[in-house]
Amino acid sequence: VRGQQAEAGDEAQLARAAKKARTDAGxxxxxxxxxxxxxxxLAALRCHCPFSLAATLAHYARAAANIETAGEGAEQAAPALHELRANMELEYGMAVRAVARPDFAEGVRAVLVDKCRQPTWHHTSWADVKGAEVAELMSPVPDGQGLYRGR
Structure with a gap:
């Protein structure tokens, strides 16, 4: 049942995405x-880590929201230095936290160690990932531990 619910959620996401899709078909x-x-x-994405997909989607959504709130033409403008720095800090924190998660070790095991390419992920679908987990991954890096330590 859980898998069917996840697939139903995937189909709902597909239906919404289809309205906006600009695909290879044109x-x-x-x-x-x-x-x-x-x-x-979607079939290709299902073999990847659900948590990583959920985190990537949240990161893209945050970036899109920042562009929309910046006003028209913002996507062509170069980001201000403080915006670039903030984004680099966010991505650094995400990377540090992501490699500490059990799914990272599981992916390494399945691809590099056992070479079976059949990882057992913590979540069965990105729809199962709780927003709080992604929010923790995207939380600010504590002072003195960021990419730009002391700068």
Missing amino acids: PAASAEAQLRVLREV
Whole structure:
């Protein structure tokens, strides 16, 4: 049942994404063609770590929200130095915390050690990942422990 619920959630995400999709089929492609491409992408993503996918989606959503709130033309403008630094600090903190998670060790085991390419992830779907887990991953790095220590 849990897998069916996750797939139903995936399908709902696909339906929403299909409305915005600009796929390899092209922006003028039919909704059916866009949905087909999105299903292929989803199938490819299902073999990757659900937590990492959820974290990546949250990171992209945060970046998109920052662009939208910056005003028109912000996506063409170079980021201010403090914005770049803040983003680098965020990504550094995410990387440090991600490698400390059990899923990282499991991925290394499955790909590099056993070479079976069949990891057993902590979550079965990115829909199972709790927002609090992702928020913890994206939380600010404590003073003195960041990428720009003492600078």
